[in-house]
Amino acid sequence: MVAVSNMADLTVEDGVAVLTIDNPPVNALSAGVRVGLTEGVAMAAADDSVSAMVLICAGRTFIAGADITEFGGASTGPSLHDALTAMENCSKPIVAAIHGTALGGGLETALVCHYRVADAKARFGLPEVNLGLLPGAGGTQRLPRVVGVAKALEMVTSGVPIGSEEALASGLISEIVEDLRGGAIAFAKKVVAENRPLVRIRDQNEKIDEAKGKPELFAAIRKSIARKTRNFKAPEFNIQCIEAAVNSASFDEGLTVERSLFTELMTGEQSAAQRYFFFAERMAQKIPDVPKDTVEIPVNKVGVIGAGTMGGGISMNILNVGIPVTIIETKQEALDRGMAVIRKNYENTAKKGRISQQDVEDRMGLLTGSLNMEDLADCDMVIEAVFENMDLKKDIFGRLDKIVKQGAILASNTSALDVNEIASATTRPESVIGLHFFSPANVMKLLEIVRGDASSNEVIRTSMSFAKKIGKAAALVGVCPGFVGNRILAQRQYQAQKLIMEGAMPQDVDKVLFEFGLPMGPYQMSDLAGLDIGWDAEKSKGETIRDVLCEAGRRGQKTGAGYYDYDENRNHKPSAEVEKIILEFSEKSQNVRREIDEEEILARCIYPMINEGAKILDEGIAIRASDVDVVWVYGYGWPIYRGGPMHYADSIGLDKVLAKMKEYGELTGDAFWEPSPLLVKLAAEGKGFKDFAG
Numbered sequence: 001m002v003a004v005s006n007m008a009d010l011t012v013e014d015g016v017a018v019l020t021i022d023n024p025p026v027n028a029l030s031a032g033v034r035v036g037l038t039e040g041v042a043m044a045a046a047d048d049s050v051s052a053m054v055l056i057c058a059g060r061t062f063i064a065g066a067d068i069t070e071f072g073g074a075s076t077g078p079s080l081h082d083a084l085t086a087m088e089n090c091s092k093p094i095v096a097a098i099h100g101t102a103l104g105g106g107l108e109t110a111l112v113c114h115y116r117v118a119d120a121k122a123r124f125g126l127p128e129v130n131l132g133l134l135p136g137a138g139g140t141q142r143l144p145r146v147v148g149v150a151k152a153l154e155m156v157t158s159g160v161p162i163g164s165e166e167a168l169a170s171g172l173i174s175e176i177v178e179d180l181r182g183g184a185i186a187f188a189k190k191v192v193a194e195n196r197p198l199v200r201i202r203d204q205n206e207k208i209d210e211a212k213g214k215p216e217l218f219a220a221i222r223k224s225i226a227r228k229t230r231n232f233k234a235p236e237f238n239i240q241c242i243e244a245a246v247n248s249a250s251f252d253e254g255l256t257v258e259r260s261l262f263t264e265l266m267t268g269e270q271s272a273a274q275r276y277f278f279f280a281e282r283m284a285q286k287i288p289d290v291p292k293d294t295v296e297i298p299v300n301k302v303g304v305i306g307a308g309t310m311g312g313g314i315s316m317n318i319l320n321v322g323i324p325v326t327i328i329e330t331k332q333e334a335l336d337r338g339m340a341v342i343r344k345n346y347e348n349t350a351k352k353g354r355i356s357q358q359d360v361e362d363r364m365g366l367l368t369g370s371l372n373m374e375d376l377a378d379c380d381m382v383i384e385a386v387f388e389n390m391d392l393k394k395d396i397f398g399r400l401d402k403i404v405k406q407g408a409i410l411a412s413n414t415s416a417l418d419v420n421e422i423a424s425a426t427t428r429p430e431s432v433i434g435l436h437f438f439s440p441a442n443v444m445k446l447l448e449i450v451r452g453d454a455s456s457n458e459v460i461r462t463s464m465s466f467a468k469k470i471g472k473a474a475a476l477v478g479v480c481p482g483f484v485g486n487r488i489l490a491q492r493q494y495q496a497q498k499l500i501m502e503g504a505m506p507q508d509v510d511k512v513l514f515e516f517g518l519p520m521g522p523y524q525m526s527d528l529a530g531l532d533i534g535w536d537a538e539k540s541k542g543e544t545i546r547d548v549l550c551e552a553g554r555r556g557q558k559t560g561a562g563y564y565d566y567d568e569n570r571n572h573k574p575s576a577e578v579e580k581i582i583l584e585f586s587e588k589s590q591n592v593r594r595e596i597d598e599e600e601i602l603a604r605c606i607y608p609m610i611n612e613g614a615k616i617l618d619e620g621i622a623i624r625a626s627d628v629d630v631v632w633v634y635g636y637g638w639p640i641y642r643g644g645p646m647h648y649a650d651s652i653g654l655d656k657v658l659a660k661m662k663e664y665g666e667l668t669g670d671a672f673w674e675p676s677p678l679l680v681k682l683a684a685e686g687k688g689f690k691d692f693a694g
């Protein structure tokens with residue numbers, strides 16, 4: 001065995017050189033790997049006793065992608081492009097032996113090999129689009145030449161990998177082998193013995209020729225992803241690369257297009273934000289004062305109290321991963337309704353083919369309904385999701401304290417209430433924590449975990465792991481009204497209300513925020529949630545626009561009218577009635593209405609969110625700015641290509657944010673615009689929120 005680099009070695013077995021890459025944990029394409037590939041190929045080529053080469057990886061996977069830590073920095077050693085060119089031009093056949101995941105640069109490396117074999121569980125994909133990029137080492141030019149244009153388009157725009165069977169059927173691999181190393185060597189010998197040609201994918205034009213003169217292929221994919229990828233650059237650029245593969249005069253011409261679009265993405269703001277967010281999500285797992293080796297509480301049975309909107313969705317997350325749930329209601333009717341909704345949701349998913357009918361039955365089989373809280377005695381975790389009322393929640397926690405076994409986690413799904421006060425209703429506040437799911441709870445990825453003053457390390461650590469287990473992204477936050485997400489949201493809502501009193505209409509405000517990239521603006525969001533959340537019909541005296549709308553029965557989408565009018569398909573259109581009400585309120589408040597431009601709408605909605613984020617950091621409610629961004633991307637649909645409000649602020653420059661805060665403070669004379677001391681300090685030091693370290 002010869003060491004080729006610090007990450008690769010070469011052995012020769014029976015005339016086949018076996019180049020083994022070993023760069024744990026995922027054999028990323030670091031400099032040492034690129035040296036290994038280049039030198040390994042050169043050594044095999046120069047060795048007369050060698051007639052073919054196998055490229056294989058040690059550890060749990062084939063090359064799983066680029067070394068993302070090298071992004072944006074100076075890299076050493078040969079470029080990936082040079083390494084791949086050397087491989088493709090090798091005069092002896094190279095066989096890639098693939099296990100685990102061949103992703104991104106890993107798949108591109110496999111695509112310059114002359115043949116590929118894999119084990120049955122291997123997966124193949126080009127997920128660059130998820131980081132706002134495209135495969136920049138020939139992937140967009142070679143993949144369609146192997147699997148065909150339609151499949152390649154699907155793979156590069158979704159980033160979703162395919163398995164071995166599909167890879168075999170599409171021609172991406174030649175064989176599925178059981179013993180990877182032995183099978184690959186045997187395959188290499190066969191190639192030599194049968195004198196098979198050196199297949200250079202770059203020269204294979206059959207499958208791309210089939211797509212020539214068929215623009216409908218590209219139109220179809222653009223249409224199918226339009227909604228999901230609104231405002232994103234990378235999916236469109238990936239498509240353009242494959243168009244270039246089909247329409248260019250030569251492979252190299254297509255490669256030039258790929259290189260140029262790749263560079264534009266790599267140096268652009270969207271990918272920078274998406275790569276930032278990739279790390280933000282991982283960073284959020286790290287809790288400085290909770291040791292990693294903290295013992296976790298096994299969670300094998302969960303209780304959920306309340307089978308309403310949230311309780312049902314929360315239960316589904318848990319059933320989905322095979323954990324039994326007991327759900328509690330006060331009345332049989334409410335229980336039946338809640339359980340029927342869960343079943344209906346599963347049935348709908350089955351109808352779409354995403355789960356089987358057996359899955360529906362298995363999951364429902366894990367669900368038990370009850371009207372008796374005593375049935376929660378042996379649960380390891382109980383999540384309360386009853387009405388947002390402190391007295392009710394305290395009553396429930398007092399009862400849980402007497403019923404549920406010691407050591408279990410007692411969690412509340414409250415949106416904004418004081419978790420410490422809820423914990424005070426028990427004799428074991430160390431077991432109490434907030435688990436704030438977002439609506440719809442079976443869909444939204446965020447779980448805001450709210451640590452109380454007394455929450456134990458075990459309870460915090462277990463909650464973080466539990467989030468991961470049920471497929472949520474967790475952010476640990478402290479207690480304050482609204483926690484991180486809703487507290488920041490409140491600032492935006494306040495300004496949105498001011499804007500309609502001063503001259504804008506709901507549709508003007510919503511348009512700006514939608515175009516910014518949010519899934520909807522504040523008024524559409526209110527209509528979706530229901531205007532009557534927290535509204536009291538008995539106490540309402542028509543003092544606010546919302547009071548008047550609710551009193552008039554305009555309570556949001558569910559009543560067919562709210563800030564907007566809705567048709568039977570829930571399509572919205574501006575409402576003359578609402579505009580009239582707004583004008584009357586404006587007049588009563590003696591506001592002189594004025595034209596408010598889009599720039600002002602955006603600034604007045606977004607900058608107060610950033611300012612509130614700064615206060616949250618200063619108060620230690622969030623551990624780091626990137627955690628705030630995780631909350632906003634996964635809880636509220638902040639566009640990931642803008643990183644989150646705190647990253648967005650850093651990308652604009654905090655001095656500019658501060659200047660705007662001051663400008664609107666002067667314009668409106670409202671103390672609301674008082675900048676957070678942290679914002680002032682960081683701006684004065686020329687720093688960003690990324691530099692804040694508690």
Ligand SMILES: NC(=O)c1ccc[n+]([C@@H]2O[C@H](COP(=O)([O-])OP(=O)(O)OC[C@H]3O[C@@H](n4cnc5c(N)ncnc54)[C@H](O)[C@@H]3O)[C@@H](O)[C@H]2O)c1
Nearest residue numbers: 306307308309310311328329330385386387388414415439
């Ligand atoms: N809806 C949202 O968007 C959302 C988002 C995050 C958090 N939350 C929070 O989740 C909680 C529940 O909200 P929701 O929207 O699901 O409300 P909901 O009205 O849809 O459901 C509440 C359910 O709790 C039941 N309930 C009331 N008292 C009970 C008791 N003593 N024992 C058992 N069941 C009881 C009710 O019958 C009802 O079915 C609230 O604290 C809310 O603030 C809501």
